[in-house]
Amino acid sequence: MALVEIIPAMQTSEKVRKQADTWISQWGKLTVTAKDTPGFIVNKVARPFYSEALRIYEEGIADPATIDDAMVTIGGFRMGPFALMDYIGHDVNYKVTESVWKAFYYDERYRPAFAQKAL
Structure with missing residues (x-):
């Protein structure tokens, strides 16, 4: 990066x-x-990117490939959320999400998705 x-x-x-x-x-x-804050800038902003993609998957709205394709082709992102989670490592991504969630006193915006823990 x-x-x-x-x-x-x-x-x-x-x-x-x-x-x-x-x-x-x-x-x-x-x-x-930047100032010191849990997750700093990138990880704080990225949490909803992953979490919402995982929730869309959990709700059966779209599969990971469709979500990634939409974010790349329509959204203009270099990588979709699932491809990025694969790149980072699901175990690392889950631990960071959990850490940010706890650091912000369990704020729902940062709550890990159920599927994230299973990955």
Whole structure:
């Protein structure tokens, strides 16, 4: 993945943050700096992407291939949610979803789908 989220601690100086940004950029990565929050930016935004796709599957609305195809061809995403979960690893994706859900005090927006645990 090309993106690296830089999450400086309260005591991190701007000089150190800029140095980290420079090094990471030299590795050919894109950086974004954000505040510390469970899931940071990408994982917090991605949770509903996976969860809603899994719920659509659970409800029998569409199969994974159809959901992925719709998200790629119609939605313009590079990868559908199921292909991305396969790439990341279902075990890792479930643990991250569960972690974000717990960190946000079981907020329903981040609740893992039943099918996610089974995968």
